[in-house]
Amino acid sequence: MIKDFKRPILHLICLAPSLWLFHQMWLWYNFAPHSLTANPIEYITDFTGDWTVRFLLISLSVTPLAKIFKFKILKYRRAIGLYAFYYASLHFLNYMVLDYFFDWTLILEDIFKRPALTFGMIGFTLLIPLAITSTKSIIKKMGKNWIKLHRLVYVLTIFAIVHNYMMVKADVLIPIIHASILTVLLGYRVFSYKSKKSKRSNKQLSGDRKHEAIVS
Numbered sequence: 704m705i706k707d708f709k710r711p712i713l714h715l716i717c718l719a720p721s722l723w724l725f726h727q728m729w730l731w732y733n734f735a736p737h738s739l740t741a742n743p744i745e746y747i748t749d750f751t752g753d754w755t756v757r758f759l760l761i762s763l764s765v766t767p768l769a770k771i772f773k774f775k776i777l778k779y780r781r782a783i784g785l786y787a788f789y790y791a792s793l794h795f796l797n798y799m800v801l802d803y804f805f806d807w808t809l810i811l812e813d814i815f816k817r818p819a820l821t822f823g824m825i826g827f828t829l830l831i832p833l834a835i836t837s838t839k840s841i842i843k844k845m846g847k848n849w850i851k852l853h854r855l856v857y858v859l860t861i862f863a864i865v866h867n868y869m870m871v872k873a874d875v876l877i878p879i880i881h882a883s884i885l886t887v888l889l890g891y892r893v894f895s896y897k898s899k900k901s902k903r904s905n906k907q908l909s910g911d912r913k914h915e916a917i918v919s
């Protein structure tokens with residue numbers, strides 16, 4: 704018996720874009736008609752890059768949606784975050800293997816010389832420790848440090864969206880929409896942090912008053 708039937712559905716939905724992509728790549732490999740346009744490598748890079756940003760933004764939306772609308776989705780946040788890493792790895796792998804065929808001299812030169820790629824690389828590098836520390840046992844072991852480390856997701860998403868903005872060729876509307884969503888999510892984060900802090904200091908103040916009343 705599957706305890707949580709929603710989880711396999713979630714995995715299927717998250718995997719679907721990559722399954723479609725692998726199918727198209729298979730058709731391309733076999734010289735059959737495909738949807739990867741006349742420049743398949745560029746198409747694959749754009750496709751996987753776009754899905755990485757989408758999953759990053761979805762994973763950042765889980766907590767606000769759960770808190771505001773009382774959705775029981777917090778338990779899926781980790782899986783969604785890992786899918787962002789999965790698509791980012793496909794994005795980097797495609798660049799490394801299909802685009803540059805492991806030519807490390809060219810790859811490193813490209814990353815260090817083109818600021819857009821430097822931003823992308825920083826974003827991807829910051830995503831690695833977050834993915835590695837996503838197992839239940841590591842989360843337990845790290846305690847509060849895990850929460851601190853995983854705040855990096857906001858920083859890396861900023862780098863990723865700047866990279867997205869700089870990399871896009873014609874229409875900057877999508878990266879601007881991505882940046883606007885991230886601004887709203889960051890605003891929510893600051894707002895909830897401040898309201899938590901003021902609630903805590905109000906509690907302390909009323910505690911102090913009670914103490915004063917008892918003493919006097």
Ligand code: HEM
Pocket residue numbers: 745748749750751752753755756791794795798814820823824825826827830863864866867870871872
């Ligand atoms: C978390 C990390 C990253 C994210 C979220 C990301 C996302 C994106 C997005 C959204 C695009 C533009 C897609 C479009 O035009 O629609 C893009 C393009 C691109 N990215 Fe990344 N990226 C990341 C890391 C990297 C890294 C590490 C590299 C390689 C070092 C890289 C190489 C590229 C290249 C070469 C393009 C342009 C493809 C083209 O010719 O159109 N990205 N990326």
